[in-house]
Amino acid sequence: MGTANLQTELEEALPQKYKVNRVVNETQVEADARQKSMPFFLISFFSVAISVFIIFSSYKVITLERLPVIGTFRSIGATEKAVTNILMLESLVYGGLGVLLGIPVGFAVLRVLLNGLGDSLSQGIDIPMIVSPGSVILSCAVAVIVSVLSAWIPVKRASRLPVKDVVLGNVEEKKTSNIKLFLFGAILLVLSIILPRIGQHLGDTALFLTGGFSLVGLLAATIITIPIFTSGVSVVLERIYGALLGNEGKLAARNMRGNKNTEQNITLLFISISSIIAVTVVCNFVQVYIGDVFRGATMDGFTDATMSSEFVEEIAQIDEIDEMIAIRVMNNMISLNGSTLSRVEGTEDISLYGEMFAMSYEKEEDRLNIESTFGTGRFILLSSDCMKRAGVQSGETVTLASGGQSYDYMILGSFKIRSTNTDALIPSFCAVDDFGAQKYGIVGYTASDPDAVMVQIRDLFGTTNHWSRTIKEFTEDGLRTVNAFLQPMQNLTWFILILATVGIINNLIINYIQKRRATAMYKSVGMSNWQNMIMTLTEGLSSGLIGAVIAMIISWLEIKTIFLVAAPRIAMQPKLELGTFLFAGALGVGITLIGSIVPIVKNRSMKIVEELKFD
Amino acid sequence: MSRYAIEARGIIKDYHVGGIVSHVLRDISVGVATGEFASIMGPSGSGKSTLLYILGGLDNPTRGSVLMNGRDIAQFDDTNKSIMRRRNIGFVFQFYNLIPNLNVAENILLPVLLDGKKIGEYKRQLKEILEVVGLTEKRKHTPRELSGGQQQRVAIARALINNPDIIFADEPTGNLDSKTGSEILALLREINREQGKTILMVTHSKDAAQYGNRMIYVRDGVVE
Numbered sequence: 001m002g003t004a005n006l007q008t009e010l011e012e013a014l015p016q017k018y019k020v021n022r023v024v025n026e027t028q029v030e031a032d033a034r035q036k037s038m039p040f041f042l043i044s045f046f047s048v049a050i051s052v053f054i055i056f057s058s059y060k061v062i063t064l065e066r067l068p069v070i071g072t073f074r075s076i077g078a079t080e081k082a083v084t085n086i087l088m089l090e091s092l093v094y095g096g097l098g099v100l101l102g103i104p105v106g107f108a109v110l111r112v113l114l115n116g117l118g119d120s121l122s123q124g125i126d127i128p129m130i131v132s133p134g135s136v137i138l139s140c141a142v143a144v145i146v147s148v149l150s151a152w153i154p155v156k157r158a159s160r161l162p163v164k165d166v167v168l169g170n171v172e173e174k175k176t177s178n179i180k181l182f183l184f185g186a187i188l189l190v191l192s193i194i195l196p197r198i199g200q201h202l203g204d205t206a207l208f209l210t211g212g213f214s215l216v217g218l219l220a221a222t223i224i225t226i227p228i229f230t231s232g233v234s235v236v237l238e239r240i241y242g243a244l245l246g247n248e249g250k251l252a253a254r255n256m257r258g259n260k261n262t263e264q265n266i267t268l269l270f271i272s273i274s275s276i277i278a279v280t281v282v283c284n285f286v287q288v289y290i291g292d293v294f295r296g297a298t299m300d301g302f303t304d305a306t307m308s309s310e311f312v313e314e315i316a317q318i319d320e321i322d323e324m325i326a327i328r329v330m331n332n333m334i335s336l337n338g339s340t341l342s343r344v345e346g347t348e349d350i351s352l353y354g355e356m357f358a359m360s361y362e363k364e365e366d367r368l369n370i371e372s373t374f375g376t377g378r379f380i381l382l383s384s385d386c387m388k389r390a391g392v393q394s395g396e397t398v399t400l401a402s403g404g405q406s407y408d409y410m411i412l413g414s415f416k417i418r419s420t421n422t423d424a425l426i427p428s429f430c431a432v433d434d435f436g437a438q439k440y441g442i443v444g445y446t447a448s449d450p451d452a453v454m455v456q457i458r459d460l461f462g463t464t465n466h467w468s469r470t471i472k473e474f475t476e477d478g479l480r481t482v483n484a485f486l487q488p489m490q491n492l493t494w495f496i497l498i499l500a501t502v503g504i505i506n507n508l509i510i511n512y513i514q515k516r517r518a519t520a521m522y523k524s525v526g527m528s529n530w531q532n533m534i535m536t537l538t539e540g541l542s543s544g545l546i547g548a549v550i551a552m553i554i555s556w557l558e559i560k561t562i563f564l565v566a567a568p569r570i571a572m573q574p575k576l577e578l579g580t581f582l583f584a585g586a587l588g589v590g591i592t593l594i595g596s597i598v599p600i601v602k603n604r605s606m607k608i609v610e611e612l613k614f615d
Numbered sequence: 616m617s618r619y620a621i622e623a624r625g626i627i628k629d630y631h632v633g634g635i636v637s638h639v640l641r642d643i644s645v646g647v648a649t650g651e652f653a654s655i656m657g658p659s660g661s662g663k664s665t666l667l668y669i670l671g672g673l674d675n676p677t678r679g680s681v682l683m684n685g686r687d688i689a690q691f692d693d694t695n696k697s698i699m700r701r702r703n704i705g706f707v708f709q710f711y712n713l714i715p716n717l718n719v720a721e722n723i724l725l726p727v728l729l730d731g732k733k734i735g736e737y738k739r740q741l742k743e744i745l746e747v748v749g750l751t752e753k754r755k756h757t758p759r760e761l762s763g764g765q766q767q768r769v770a771i772a773r774a775l776i777n778n779p780d781i782i783f784a785d786e787p788t789g790n791l792d793s794k795t796g797s798e799i800l801a802l803l804r805e806i807n808r809e810q811g812k813t814i815l816m817v818t819h820s821k822d823a824a825q826y827g828n829r830m831i832y833v834r835d836g837v838v839e
Contacts, residue, residue, distance in 0.1 A: 523697070524673060529693045
């Protein structure tokens with residue numbers, strides 16, 4: 001049944017004195033969902049980025065190893081187009097196989113996640129698994145497009161090679177000017193940092209577009225500059241390792257300079273670590289944002305009930321209370337320019353209200369003016385969402401109406417708040433005089449012992465209906481519910497970690513295969529297994545560290561962009577924990593080092609002659 | 616003291632592929648005297664390269680011993696074998712086997728670096744060797760910036776840097792045109808004559824073998 005029908009039926013069924021209103025509208029629900037779905041968007045973004053890089057680097061190797069076959073094809077008359085088509089068709093088949101495997105696995109994973117979610121929710125809410133044909137088609141399309149597009153550049157390069165060079169095995173990668181690349185990368189990096197900061201002054205669409213450009217641009221700029229950066233760092237490392245580890249260290253650092261395998265490793269490591277950091281930070285943020293709504297607020301406890309002035313006075317007499325605020329609440333009573341406001345609150349002290357509920361103003365520079373003016377007349381503060389919905393602006397006069405009476409209020413500004421769903425704030429005396437709100441709806445307090453105060457408040461209420469919680473109790477309740485809902489998201493963070501690990505290990509294996517010959521060359525001129533171990537571990541550690549440092553810097557910039565774009569819709573900024581960055585960095589370094597063990601072990605028993613005999 | 620720079624005694628090398636045993640070398644005993652420039656010749660699959668790699672410590676015999684300075688290198692562990700490769704022998708391969716991201720000077724100094732020595736102490740040797748191989752101007756170039764002949768010269772220079780007792784060369788001209796090949800062979804002969812280095816070279820070309828002063832012919836895993 002549609003909402004409109006339900007509303008009509010209820011109105012008909014209930015006695016005339018009841019009026020049925022929609023307490024939330026679709027726009028609000030969508031805005032709310034947008035915040036909560038941000039991590040899912042990020043997980044998709046980074047999954048695609050990692051996949052593109054894995055497929056791209058794998059295809060580079062595939063085409064390189066296929067060169068003799070490509071050479072044979074070309075020598076017997078296959079055109080450049082025919083070779084391209086064959087290889088692209090192959091990537092299409094991979095994409096198709098990915099779809100055939102991925103869709104059922106995706107279904108299974110989703111089912112497991114939702115089952116787990118149902119079990120963890122104490123409310124016993126059943127969450128149905130909704131997979132629309134549209135989302136299945138979109139997933140299929142993304143899988144195939146990602147596979148085909150990622151393969152496009154390596155395939156095109158391979159089929160364009162001159163037949164003679166391919167047949168004779170004289171293929172070398174074209175070198176692009178380092179200076180040109182560096183300049184391009186640097187410009188892209190600067191643009192990616194600056195554009196969203198300009199975009200935020202040009203409206204929502206511009207901010208969204210520049211933010212999207214920045215997310216992709218930061219990744220692209222970093223990938224472009226990694227080879228030059230790695231070479232620069234290796235020069236410094238050569239000296240440091242030379243002093244610390246001797247010639248083996250020096251050689252390990254020297255080996256990283258101009259080494260495509262190392263550059264590829266660092267790139268994948270950077271993408272993986274930065275995705276883990278960005279997704280973790282955003283997941284944690286969403287968890288706090290919707291679970292710990294009183295973060296930053298000074299309030300230690302509150303009571304939600306209908307209270308007379310005398311009763312509020314009794315609460316105020318409790319010794320342990322340091323500060324107290326009493327608020328008049330009007331739910332679905334007042335309309336603004338004709339549309340009903342779901343909640344309007346009246347307060348005597350807007351400054352204390354701001355502190356108690358962690359309220360921020362959209363234009364912080366107006367704070368002084370707002371706080372000095374608010375209690376002096378018919379002034380109103382609107383929530384940012386309400387302001388947008390009503391299509392009004394600061395300085396405008398709006399009409400508030402209730403029970404046939406209407407009053408003009410001047411808008412002082414707009415605010416963002418997470419701890420209540422207040423649409424508007426008006427001075428307490430206006431709530432009484434204009435809308436007859438004689439009773440208080442909420443009393444909040446600060447105290448060094450909130451529990452002791454809470455016991456006394458509950459005593460005061462006796463058997464009267466009330467809902468009273470300390471902020472600690474309220475947050476624990478909230479997080480319990482929120483965590484259950486966010487469990488699938490947290491599980492998907494692990495998915496990113498698995499994808500990143502698979503990518504890194506895949507790259508290390510490719511690296512090992514491509515480096516076997518170089519290792520054999522080193523061994524042929526006297527490198528021992530011990531020296532190989534030192535060099536491989538030093539290279540692994542250095543790649544890991546470089547990748548981790550780049551990832552930490554770039555993910556910090558990515559997070560800044562994400563929250564710059566989200567800022568107009570959210571009431572708090574994330575707290576960036578150094579620990580998250582260091583943990584993800586250490587994880588990347590750890591995976592790289594673990595991945596180095598296989599080449600070390602395999603190289604011990606390497607048959608040097610077999611590796612060296614053929615070019 | 617043996618008169619041989621290197622000596623193989625009763626070398627047998629078998630390969631096991633898919634349950635079939637292939638006898639590549641059958642009881643070979645051969646010695647190369649100090650200061651000799653010997654060429655190992657033979658048809659494809661005769662086992663000449665295998666013999667060279669076993670003598671050079673890059674491969675192990677199934678049975679038999681390889682004596683260098685009176686010690687059986689076939690019994691060496693990885694560390695001692697590696698030290699021997701750095702200090703006592705130099706290898707020149709058909710496909711040069713230069714490290715692509717190291718420049719000419721770094722490639723030449725590789726055995727020195729692996730031996731834990733300071734590059735500074737080898738400045739003079741490097742200069743001299745670069746002059747011998749005619750690559751003084753190319754010392755900062757990477758292998759991909761050099762021709763095949765120049766790359767092989769770098770490989771020869773690398774084989775010489777540690778002043779080894781013996782140089783092993785596996786088809787050093789196999790990947791070069793005849794003119795460049797002749798230049799490389801002349802260079803090897805010059806090194807043998809001027810510096811008194813023992814050289815053992817595998818080749819399938821009679822012309823190339825003429826540059827040496829002794830020929831060892833291998834057929835079906837046996838020295839004829």
